[in-house]
Amino acid sequence: MYDFAIFWDWIEFAIRWTHVITAIAWIGSSFYFIALDLGLNREIPGPADGEEWQVHGGGFYHVQKYLVAPEAMPDHLTWFKWESYATWLSGAALLAVVYWAGAEMFLLDPQKADLAIWQGIGLSTAFLAIGWVGYDALCRSPLKEQPTLVMLVLFAGIVIASWALNQVFTGRAALLHLGAMTATIMSANVFFVIMPNQRIVVADLKAGRTPDARYGKIAKLRSTHNNYLTLPVIFLMLSNHYPLAFGTDAAWMIAALVFLMGVTIRHFFNTMHMRKPRPWWTLGATAVIFVLLMWLSTAPLFDTYEEAEARDLTPTEQRFAQAEGFDGAASIVQGNCSMCHAREPVWGTLRWAPKGVHLETEADIAKNARRIYTQAGVSHAMPPAIIGRLAPEDQATLVRWYRAAQGG
Numbered sequence: 060m061y062d063f064a065i066f067w068d069w070i071e072f073a074i075r076w077t078h079v080i081t082a083i084a085w086i087g088s089s090f091y092f093i094a095l096d097l098g099l100n101r102e103i104p105g106p107a108d109g110e111e112w113q114v115h116g117g118g119f120y121h122v123q124k125y126l127v128a129p130e131a132m133p134d135h136l137t138w139f140k141w142e143s144y145a146t147w148l149s150g151a152a153l154l155a156v157v158y159w160a161g162a163e164m165f166l167l168d169p170q171k172a173d174l175a176i177w178q179g180i181g182l183s184t185a186f187l188a189i190g191w192v193g194y195d196a197l198c199r200s201p202l203k204e205q206p207t208l209v210m211l212v213l214f215a216g217i218v219i220a221s222w223a224l225n226q227v228f229t230g231r232a233a234l235l236h237l238g239a240m241t242a243t244i245m246s247a248n249v250f251f252v253i254m255p256n257q258r259i260v261v262a263d264l265k266a267g268r269t270p271d272a273r274y275g276k277i278a279k280l281r282s283t284h285n286n287y288l289t290l291p292v293i294f295l296m297l298s299n300h301y302p303l304a305f306g307t308d309a310a311w312m313i314a315a316l317v318f319l320m321g322v323t324i325r326h327f328f329n330t331m332h333m334r335k336p337r338p339w340w341t342l343g344a345t346a347v348i349f350v351l352l353m354w355l356s357t358a359p360l361f362d363t364y365e366e367a368e369a370r371d372l373t374p375t376e377q378r379f380a381q382a383e384g385f386d387g388a389a390s391i392v393q394g395n396c397s398m399c400h401a402r403e404p405v406w407g408t409l410r411w412a413p414k415g416v417h418l419e420t421e422a423d424i425a426k427n428a429r430r431i432y433t434q435a436g437v438s439h440a441m442p443p444a445i446i447g448r449l450a451p452e453d454q455a456t457l458v459r460w461y462r463a464a465q466g467g
């Protein structure tokens with residue numbers, strides 16, 4: 060029997076796989092071009108602005124850069140845009156599958172804001188849109204003549220967004236959304252600014268006009284931002300694996316510090332690619348910020364691991380709690396899982412429930428029905444090997460309970 064829970068898990072995997080692959084392609088090409096551009100030898104004769112020799116995979120490459128454009132349109136031109144679009148599209152799909160479809164579990168925190176699911180999804184979308192509109196307005200404002208000031212205002216905006224997200228969503232969703240807002244800005248930079256400007260330049264070339272240097276300058280500002288935003292986005296996208304990062308009221312400050320580390324790390328590599336002396340101090344600064352971040356994550360000033368316990372069961376969850384076989388399933392879970400998945404685990408040196416998954420009370424078990432089913436009912440993912448597999452009849456009991464609640 061092939062049921063929805065299994066189908067859904069695989070869909071999630073397929074989308075995540077796509078997302079990671081496209082992100083690697085995007086970030087890879089973007090890192091490559093940043094390094095190429097910074098390292099160009101600009102002291103060359105002829106119309107080109109700079110050139111570089113590179114060796115890779117058994118051949119030599121001779122790349123030349125023309126700023127803003129060569130004199131005539133080349134016959135063949137490779138564009139780099141689908142890496143970015145596909146990353147955004149697959150990321151949006153993943154957001155919908157994990158945080159919208161799983162809003163009660165992952166997105167909403169009734170202790171912070173009592174939102175209906177549709178309101179949570181509306182806010183989630185609004186944050187992404189507002190981030191881009193605000194950022195774009197900033198880049199078009201008179202401030203644009205002072206790139207450093209733009210960066211500072213941008214950072215202030217990120218800190219405010221980080222704080223605001225943490226007022227309404229779970230810590231986990233807040234960090235993820237901050238990453239998604241930032242990544243949306245990066246993709247929108249490509250879609251709404253860099254590509255259209257590039258197309259104008261291409262059209263000018265085809266028509267025999269000299270392209271306006273202004274377009275190159277605008278694209279440069281935006282791609283500099285993309286450069287500095289990449290590393291924090293990756294941290295935020297991975298942060299949901301780390302309850303220490305998101306399971307505290309200090310999560311919004313942790314996120315802000317991550318953006319600073321993005322700058323210090325990028326600065327090191329950017330300077331290196333320019334073939335200047337390596338600014339080792341930036342790595343020291345990164346380490347200091349990281350230690351501060353580690354300290355913040357469990358600092359006694361902030362409540363940690365506050366979670367949405369108080370909320371009532373949703374109708375779906377109630378169905379699981381009332382389904383035939385619930386008592387049997389609950390006692391299997393309590394007997395085999397709760398030593399680790401507890402608010403105060405008693406197993407080994409565990410100090411908190413792995414992945415923040417609590418499986419102690421009957422309400423916990425009803426809320427986590429699907430995860431119990433996929434992790435321990437139809438697979439041997441849990442409990443960990445050291446504990447040993449569940450007995451086949453126990454697995455069968457979990458599966459029967461889950462399916463009974465699904466109506467068959």
Ligand code: HEC
Nearest residue numbers: 392395396399406413414416430431434435441442443446
């Ligand atoms: C010995 C301690 C231990 C026991 C017992 C245990 N788990 Fe876990 N569980 C873990 C650890 C560690 C992780 C985190 C795994 C990782 O990082 O990928 C985890 C993760 C999970 C997750 C989250 C998986 C994810 O990727 O989101 C679920 C759900 C889960 N366990 C369910 C169960 C169930 C159901 C049982 C009982 C049948 C169980 N666990 C028993 C230690 C335990």
